[in-house]
Amino acid sequence: MDLRFSMLDLGASPPSNAYLTKVTMRRPEKYFPLRVYVCESCWLVQAEAYSRAAELFNEEYAYFSSFSNEWVRHADNLVAEAVKKYGLGPKSHVIEIASNDGYLLQHVQRRGIPCLGIEPTASTAAVARQKGIEVVQEFLSMDLAQQLVKQGRQADFMVAINVLAHVPEINDFAQACGQLLKPDGVFTCEFPHLYRLITEKQFDTVYHEHFSYLSFMTTVEIFAKAGLRVFDVEEIGTHGGSLRVSSCRADSTSHPTNARVTALMERERAARMFSRDFYHGLQSAAEKIKDELLLFLVNSKTSGHKVLGYGAAAKGNTLLNFAGVKPDLLPSVADRSTFKQGRFLPGTRIPIVSPEDLVASKPTRVLVLAWNLRTEVATELRSLGLKNCELYTAIPQLEMYERL
Numbered sequence: 325m326d327l328r329f330s331m332l333d334l335g336a337s338p339p340s341n342a343y344l345t346k347v348t349m350r351r352p353e354k355y356f357p358l359r360v361y362v363c364e365s366c367w368l369v370q371a372e373a374y375s376r377a378a379e380l381f382n383e384e385y386a387y388f389s390s391f392s393n394e395w396v397r398h399a400d401n402l403v404a405e406a407v408k409k410y411g412l413g414p415k416s417h418v419i420e421i422a423s424n425d426g427y428l429l430q431h432v433q434r435r436g437i438p439c440l441g442i443e444p445t446a447s448t449a450a451v452a453r454q455k456g457i458e459v460v461q462e463f464l465s466m467d468l469a470q471q472l473v474k475q476g477r478q479a480d481f482m483v484a485i486n487v488l489a490h491v492p493e494i495n496d497f498a499q500a501c502g503q504l505l506k507p508d509g510v511f512t513c514e515f516p517h518l519y520r521l522i523t524e525k526q527f528d529t530v531y532h533e534h535f536s537y538l539s540f541m542t543t544v545e546i547f548a549k550a551g552l553r554v555f556d557v558e559e560i561g562t563h564g565g566s567l568r569v570s571s572c573r574a575d576s577t578s579h580p581t582n583a584r585v586t587a588l589m590e591r592e593r594a595a596r597m598f599s600r601d602f603y604h605g606l607q608s609a610a611e612k613i614k615d616e617l618l619l620f621l622v623n624s625k626t627s628g629h630k631v632l633g634y635g636a637a638a639k640g641n642t643l644l645n646f647a648g649v650k651p652d653l654l655p656s657v658a659d660r661s662t663f664k665q666g667r668f669l670p671g672t673r674i675p676i677v678s679p680e681d682l683v684a685s686k687p688t689r690v691l692v693l694a695w696n697l698r699t700e701v702a703t704e705l706r707s708l709g710l711k712n713c714e715l716y717t718a719i720p721q722l723e724m725y726e727r728l
Contacts, residue, residue, distance in 0.1 A: 328361070328364075329361060329362045329364055329600060329603070330360070330361055331360045331361060331362050331369060331606060331607075332359065332360040332527060332530060332606050332610065333357075333358075333359045333360075333607065334358040334527070334530060334610070334642065335357070335645075335646060336355040336356060336357050336358065337355060337356070337358055337532075337641070337642070337645035337646070337670070338355055338356070338670035338671045339354075339356070339533065339670065340533060340638035340639075340641040340642060340670065341533060341638055341641075341670075342670040343636075343664055343667040343668065343669065343670060343676070344667055344668040344669075344670060344673065345667055345668075349668055349673065353671065355671075356532055357372060358371070358530065358532060358642070359371065359372050360372075360530055360537065362600070362603055364600070366542060366545065367539060367541070367597065367598050368538070368542050368546075369518060369536065369537035369538070369539075369603075370535060370536050370537070371530065371532065371534060371535055371536075371537075373535060389424045389425055389427035389428075389448075390424075390425050390426070390427045390451075391660045391661045392660075392697060392700065393700060394697055394699075394700045395427060395562075396427050398562060399427050399428035402428070402485075402512075402568075403428065403431040403432055403435070404431075406481050406483070406512065407435060407437070410480065410481055412437055412481055413436075413437060414436050414438070416437055416438070416480040416481065417437075417439070417440070417477065417478070417479050417480055417481075417506075418432045418437055418438070418439040418440070418479060418481045418482070418483070419439070419441075419442065419472075419477075419479040419481075419482045419483075419504060420432075420439070420440075420441050420442070420482070420483050420484070420485075421442050421464050421482065421483070421484040421487055422442070422443060422444075422484060422487040422490070423441025423442060423443045423449075423452055423457070423459060424445075424448045424452070425448045425451035425452050425455075426441065426452030426455040426457045428483065429441050429452065429457045430455050430457065433455070433456065433457060439457065439458070440458050440459075440460065440472075440477060441457055441458065441459040441460070442459070442460050442462065442464050442468070443459050443460075443461060444461060444463045446461060449461045460472075464500050464501075465500060466496060466499060466500050468500070469500040469501075469503040469504050470503060472504060473503055478504055478505060478506045478509065479504050479505055479506060479509050479511075480506055480509050480510070481509065481510050481512070482501065482504055482505060482509065482510070482511045482512070483511075483512050483513070484501070484511075484514075485513070485514045486515060486516070486566075487513065487515070488513055488515045488536065488538060488543070489516065489533075489534040489535065489536050489537065489538070490533055490534060490535065491535060492535045494535075494536055495549060495550065498546050498549070498552060499550040499551070501550070501552065502551045502573065505572065505573055507575075507576060508572065508573075508576050508578040508579075509572065510570055510571070510579065511552065511572070512568060512569070512570045512571075513568075513569050513571075514560065514562065514567065514568045514569075515538055515543075515566060515567060515569075516538075516563045516564065516565065516566050517538075517539070517540070517559070517565050517566055518537045518538055518539045518597070519539065519540075519565075519592065519595060519597060520564055520565030521537060521564075521565075522602065522603065522606055524564060524719075524720050525606065525609040525610070525613065525719060525720040525721075526564050526565075526719060526720070527606060527610040527613070527642070527719075528639040528640070528646075528719055529563065529639055529642075530642060531638045531639070531642045533638060538567075539592055539597050540557060540567055540569070540588050540592055541589050541592050541593075541597070541598070543567075543569060544585075544589065551573060551574050552572065552573065553571060553572055553576070553579075554570070554581075554585055555571060555572060555579040555580065555581045556570040556579075556581075556582040556584060556585065557569050557582070557584050557585055557588050558584070559588075562696070564695070564696050567588075609720075610646065613643075613720070613721065614643075614646055614647045616718070616721065616722045617643070617647050617649070617691075617718045617722060618647055618648075618649070618653075620716070620718075620722055621649065621653040621654065621691075622653065624689055625653060629688045629689050630686070630687045630688050630689070631653070631687060631688075631690070631691060632654065632655060632656050632657070632658065632682050632685060632687040632690055632691070633656065633657035633658065633674070633690070633691045633692075633693055634657065634658045634659070634679070634682065634690050634691070634692050634693065634694065634701050634705070635657065635658075635659060635692060635693035635694030635695075635697070635701070636657045636659035636661070636664045636669060636676045636693075637659070637693065639693065639695075639696075640657065640669075640694065641669055641670055641671065641672070643693065643718060643719070644669065644671070644674070644693070645670075645671040649674075650672055650673070650674070651672070651673065654672075654674055655674070655675070656674060656675045656676070656677045656681070657669060657674050657675070657676055657677070658676070658677050658678060658679045658681065658682035659676055659677075660678075660704075664676045665677060665678050679704060679705065679708055680708060682705075682710075683709055683710045686712075686713075687710075687713055688712065688713055688714065689714045689715075689716060690705065690710075690714070690715050690716065691718065692716065692725075695717040695718070695719055698715070698717055698725060698726075701715070702715055702725075702726045702728070705728060706728055710728050711728055712728070713727070713728045714726075714727050714728075715727070
């Protein structure tokens, strides 16, 4: 793989989900370079892999999908569509890869459909099991796929939401997915579209846990090498613009190819996604956003505003570490996740508080780091009684989007 063309260099930072406790605050943090390269042979965009997946997705992994109401609704809608489209029922079998805390499989289970989660992180798998969901606590591999095949546990419908980017060996992963499908089974995955990342300056979706950044065309080629045929694609609004890609075994005749597949490939070609020109400019855009954010925080502080943050998620950690923001400019960041509350952001060491604590502090401005959930955040803060406060996002440019 030819990885000489650098698309983005965000310096060095700790892994974005390596939240600190009062004990670990006394220890040094491990920093890794955060650089992204474009392969000019296959046009897969990749981060330098300085750390292993097992180090990043360990027992302290703190991302729990169910803390977002919007995300739980999204999962329910996806399951409802799959049940209707593919005729899933009590005799079907559904597998979710990276099933997290059961945010999606709970909707499968509620409909009486047998299901299985594959999830490597102990913290989230434990929550899913409390919901009565069966979970295999491992990374998906060919060995695991073959074990499940021998047990007769292939899938009529398999789903992976925001997983492909987290996979260090993406070709092996795709082959394992193909093994797990029944002859006419369907594999649906969602992931942020590289086109939107570049054109809308979403550089904060770059972090160590994301090994790859995918165009549709590159995804089609990876799946084809693994014996999978992409038969449909939908553009959806999650995470600032994602793709929902549905595939089946290459020899299946049950799923005709939708015209959307060819249409999106043609649009990517027309955008020149397979030339260097498309990727130039993201570095300078990221630096401009960083400068605007620092000016905003400094000017807010000197003019008497109280600015707090909302959203202790990976994308916010990328932005804050790149900008060098510390607690003197952003004293705390609120998050609904009780697992994160009482901890500190990696690198910046900003305290994480509850939304109720944020409201009690009476900020005059809130920087919403989880910009993909900005409507949900505004609704929540309003319901908690926050008043006389302006809500801001920093990407794709600094803007005040709502006044409470």
